[in-house]
Amino acid sequence: MKIINVRAKSIYTKSKIPGVDWVVNQYVGCQFACKYCYAKFICKWKPYGEWGGWVExxxxxxxxxxxxxxxxxxxxxxxxxxxxxxxxxxxxxxTLEAMNKRNKLSVLTKSPLVIRDIDVFKMFEKIEVGLTINSFEGREKRLIEPFAPVQRARVNALKTLKDEGIKNYAFVSPIIPGITDVEEIIRETRSFTDYYFFEILNLKAAGREFKELLMENFPESYKIMVDEDKFWRFIKDLIDLIKRSNIKAEGVEVHRRGWEFIEVR
Structure with missing residues (x-):
């Protein structure tokens, strides 16, 4: 793992994420090295090697x-x-300790290490902490996100946040047909999750290598992702599932010929 120490000019970057004013990245790059990670694009401007092999x-x-x-x-x-x-x-x-505690802060991670900082989270007037959960286990996890924490640890962290009075959310992503068990995720977490955000795999942003990985190892999932009729039938079934579950859902993010956010009512 290559570690690059830099002195930045600013830590707050104006955000293009809807509803968010600023993003903070005290690190660039990620040791989890998930194969589908959309942040790989940053390698164009960071000449340190392959994604997952360095952290700035x-x-x-x-x-x-x-x-x-x-x-x-x-x-x-x-x-x-x-x-x-x-x-x-x-x-x-x-970084959290130094931030303005009056701002609304949203933190998203895959790691149970997040519960270490619950004492700092409690200093913020408005805060929410999300765990990315996608049900990848066994072969799926080894192929798709081999270095990320296991699902059970993430689910336990989500529950601990709730128990400690921290508003939490489950970021169900990436949702891949035939791999991500959304129904099981909801069943397992609904009793201690404040709200959910659902994101369908962005196959284009995931990159050519991940597309080939999916095609070779999960051909049925790939067929649904690339077939227009099958894809939107999958989305319809997903939305019906969310509605039946009677949970608070911010919506479903879909990347198909652009970006679409589908509200679940």
């Missing part, structure tokens, strides 16, 4: 985080704030 560390992030910005802040968009290096470095924790 903004060593002055806590200092920069003291700047007073106002609005909703999201952490993080091109890394996981609780990837393995964070356990020793505590850069995320120190």
């Amino acid at each position: 560390i903004k060593v002055n992030a806590p200092e920069l985080a003291r700047k007073r910005v106002y609005g909703e802040v999201f952490m993080s968009s091109i890394s996981d704030p609780y990837q393995p290096i964070e356990k020793e470095l505590k850069l995320t924790r120190r």
Whole structure:
């Protein structure tokens, strides 16, 4: 793993994410190296090698985080704030400690390490913490996200956040037909999850290599993803499932000839 220490000029970046004013990336790159990760595009501007083989560390992030910005802040968009290096470095924790506690903060991670910082989360007036859950286990996990924490650890972290009074959400992503068991995820988490956000796999953003991985190892899933009629039938069935489940769902994000956000009512 290549570690690159840099001094950044700013830690807050204006966001293009709907409803979010600023994104914070104290790390760039991610040790989890998920095969489908959409953040791989950043490698075009970071000549450090393949995605997952390096992490850029903004060593002055806590200092920069003291700047007073106002609005909703999201952490993080091109890394996981609780990837393995964070356990020793505590850069995320120190960045959180320095931030304006009056801003609404949303944190998203795949790691149970997030519960370490519950004491800091409680300092914020408005905060929500999400865990990415996708039900990948066994062969699917080994092929798709081999270095990410196991599902059980993520689900347990989601429950701990709820038990500690932190608003939480399940980010169900990526949803891949025939692989992601959305019904089971809802059944397992509904009693302690404040709300859900559903995201269908963005096959284009996942890249050529992942497309080939899916085609070779999960041909039926690939066929649904690329067949227009089968794909939208899958989306309809998913929305019907969400409605039947009677949960709070922000909506379903779909990338098909662009970007579409489908509200679930």
